[in-house]
Amino acid sequence: MRIWLITGTSTGLGRALAEAVIDSGDALVATAREASTVKDLAERAPERVLALPLDVTDPGSVRAAVSAAVTAFGRIDVLVNNAGYGLRGAIEEATEQELRDQFETNVFGVLTVTRAVLPVMRRHRSGHIVQISSVGGVMAMLGGAMYAGTKFALEGLSEGLAAEVAHLGIKVTIVEPGPFRTDFAGRSIRWTGPMEDYAAVMEPARSAFGALDGTQPGDPARAAGAVIDVTRMMNPPLRLPLGAEAFTRIRDRFESRLRELDATEPIGLHTAFDDD
Numbered sequence: 001m002r003i004w005l006i007t008g009t010s011t012g013l014g015r016a017l018a019e020a021v022i023d024s025g026d027a028l029v030a031t032a033r034e035a036s037t038v039k040d041l042a043e044r045a046p047e048r049v050l051a052l053p054l055d056v057t058d059p060g061s062v063r064a065a066v067s068a069a070v071t072a073f074g075r076i077d078v079l080v081n082n083a084g085y086g087l088r089g090a091i092e093e094a095t096e097q098e099l100r101d102q103f104e105t106n107v108f109g110v111l112t113v114t115r116a117v118l119p120v121m122r123r124h125r126s127g128h129i130v131q132i133s134s135v136g137g138v139m140a141m142l143g144g145a146m147y148a149g150t151k152f153a154l155e156g157l158s159e160g161l162a163a164e165v166a167h168l169g170i171k172v173t174i175v176e177p178g179p180f181r182t183d184f185a186g187r188s189i190r191w192t193g194p195m196e197d198y199a200a201v202m203e204p205a206r207s208a209f210g211a212l213d214g215t216q217p218g219d220p221a222r223a224a225g226a227v228i229d230v231t232r233m234m235n236p237p238l239r240l241p242l243g244a245e246a247f248t249r250i251r252d253r254f255e256s257r258l259r260e261l262d263a264t265e266p267i268g269l270h271t272a273f274d275d276d
Contacts, residue, residue, distance in 0.1 A: 001048070002231075003073040005029040005066070007056055007113060008083030010037035013132065013180060016220035017080060020228055022049060029069040029076070032083075056083050056109030059116075066116045078231050079117045080130040081110045086147040088209065089192025090202055094146060098192065106150035111157065118165070125169040128231050131158045133174050135246050139253045143205035162238055173230055174239045178246035180218030218243045 004021050008014040010032040018038070021028045022045050030038040031054035042051035050072050054065040069076055087094065087102040094102075114129060121127030136144055137151030155174055162172035189209075194202065223242045230236045241247050 002026045002077040003029070003069070003075055004078045004080065005031065005069050005076050005117065006080040006082055007031050007054060007109075009041065010034070012082075013177065013220050013223055014080070014082040017082065017224040017227055020221065020224035024228060027073055029065070029073070031065055054083075054113075056113055057104050059112050062112050062116050066113075066120065070120055075124050076117055076120050076127065078128045078130065079114065079121075080132065080227070081113055082132045083109060084132070084150070085190060086144070087190045087192065088143050088147065088206070090143070090195065090198040091145050093192035093195050093198060093202075095192075098190070099146060102146050103150055103153070106147070107153045107157070110154060114161070118170075121165075121170050122168055127169070128171045128173065128236070129158075129161070129165075130227060130231065131172065131174045133158075133176050135176055135178050135241070135249050137174070137176055138250050141205075143202055143209060159238065171236055172238065173236050175227060175230075176239060176241045176246055176250065177223060178218060178241070178243035178249065179212055179216035180220050180223055180243065181216040217245065 004026055006014055006018055006021070006028065009018040009030040018028055018030045018041050022041065027048040027050075028041070028045075029050045029052060030041045031052050032038045033053065033055045035051050035053040038051045042049045050069065052065045052068055053061065055061045066076070084106040085102075087098055091099075110131065117127075117129070121129075131154055133151045133154050134147075136148040137155040140148035140152075158172055158174045165172065191206065226240065226242055230240050241250055
């Protein structure tokens with residue numbers, strides 16, 4: 001039986017993954033800012049599910065949750081950094097606090113939880129850290145620059161982390177979901193205050209994004225199954241896109257980058273000192 005700690009299990013992909021972990025027979029530390037929102041998960045299997053409050057922006061809260069998890073189960077085998085949210089709108093529209101809050105949760109919050117769990121995994125010379133990124137960690141869409149910025153940062157940090165901890169028996173996988181039918185496109189999104197000069201591009205982007213709510217093609221339960229499958233692999237991939245849309249968009253972006261690389265080579269290639 002493996003021990004999982006998942007952040008942000010009150011709704012969405014985190015909730016689907018928590019339920020799948022319980023159904024698989026593994027033990028789970030289900031966390032959310034308000035423990036009452038995940039109490040029902042513990043009631044499903046009290047002997048192997050612990051519901052705890054955890055606010056990723058509060059280091060004390062993180063340390064307390066990790067300590068309670070280790071006290072209850074002795075170790076943490078799989079950490080899933082799922083908690084986060086999206087701030088959408090133009091960069092100039094956002095307040096300084098909105099920008100900092102977005103990075104505080106999606107980047108520094110992940111670092112805080114990861115750094116709290118790493119000593120536990122190091123002691124056991126094993127573990128798997130699953131970072132929930134996004135297609136937005138590969139490409140930034142109109143209106144999603146700030147969210148994408150946090151996910152680009154997460155991808156770079158996680159890629160570097162994977163190289164640091166591999167010799168300790170710790171694995172890292174970055175999950176890149178496309179659109180899944182969760183609250184992400186609805187009540188979980190935060191919008192900046194609109195500015196007149198951006199209305200022509202931001203209003204259509206906002207309408208298109210809002211129209212996704214409730215119509216996304218991705219099934220969170222199937223996404224959860226894929227995440228569980230990858231954690232069972234001896235040699236899991238560093239990155240795991242989820243959904244046909246994710247594979248299509250990421251492949252298109254890579255092909256576009258390669259074309260751009262070829263086009264800019266005559267400009268940027270020959271920049272070394274002359275050997276004569």
